[in-house]
Amino acid sequence: MHLRKETCYECEKHLRYMESSPAKQMGVTMHMGERFCTGGKRARKFKRNDPKIYVPSWCPRRKIPSELRVYCFKSTIDWMLHERLCYDLGKEISPEAHRYAVLYELHTPFSPMEFARRCNEEPDAETVGAAVHRHYVVEIDDGISPAFFYKTERGYELLALFDAETARKNKMEDTN
Structure with a gap:
């Protein structure tokens, strides 16, 4: 990264x-x-x-501490579609913001650079402070420029594009 x-x-x-x-x-x-x-x-x-x-x-503009948001799939259908596409293509696909919603909003003492350095070497409990499952997106916003990290089987990958505004507008859907 x-x-x-x-x-x-x-x-x-x-x-x-x-x-x-x-x-x-x-x-x-x-x-x-x-x-x-x-x-x-x-x-x-x-x-x-x-x-x-x-x-x-x-x-x-700097935010101390940085804001941390964890995005997960807004519904079981979105999760299943994403998993199926990954399986059929045989590779991880980039997340689409319209399928995600905010799961957690926390604060972190880490800047995006510090998080990138530590995220694949330390457990999520130490870096994020919450459970992050595969295909979730983690945003670290220090006020200067937010960074997005996509959790894959190999660990976190830096995302070039993720529309956080769209994902923040989405609500978790109850799929009972």
């Missing part, structure tokens, strides 16, 4: 002041070449010891 470390340059709240004359904006005086985060009520100047590219620890 390889997660890309997020940078401030991708954020719409990142500002590099490039005017030749200083100006007071958002509660601070800005000088040419200085970098600011405009995510809060006031702009915050990047200090010398802050990361030059990557997101600093004080980022206003």
Whole structure:
């Protein structure tokens, strides 16, 4: 698994002041070449010891602790269809968000990078704090960018695409 470390340059709240004359904006005086985060009520100047590219620890978007969501199949029919497709094709298939719903919403001290490093080496009880069955999806949202992990027979795999908004709107169906 390889997660890309997020940078401030991708954020719409990142500002590099490039005017030749200083100006007071958002509660601070800005000088040419200085970098600011405009995510809060006031702009915050990047200090010398802050990361030059990557997101600093004080980022206003960062969630501490990170949110953790476990998605499972919303119905037995969706689970059976997915299992059957995997069996017939002879391989794991990517999850489709319209078949999933939120099972657990928890908090975790791990960032998506830390979770990716530990998830296949430690039991779910230590990393997730709940049971995660095969073909479930785990989301770690640190506020900067959420990461999705798909549990397979071989362990967790990083998902490139998963529509969490659709899955969060779904409700568990009672299939008695």
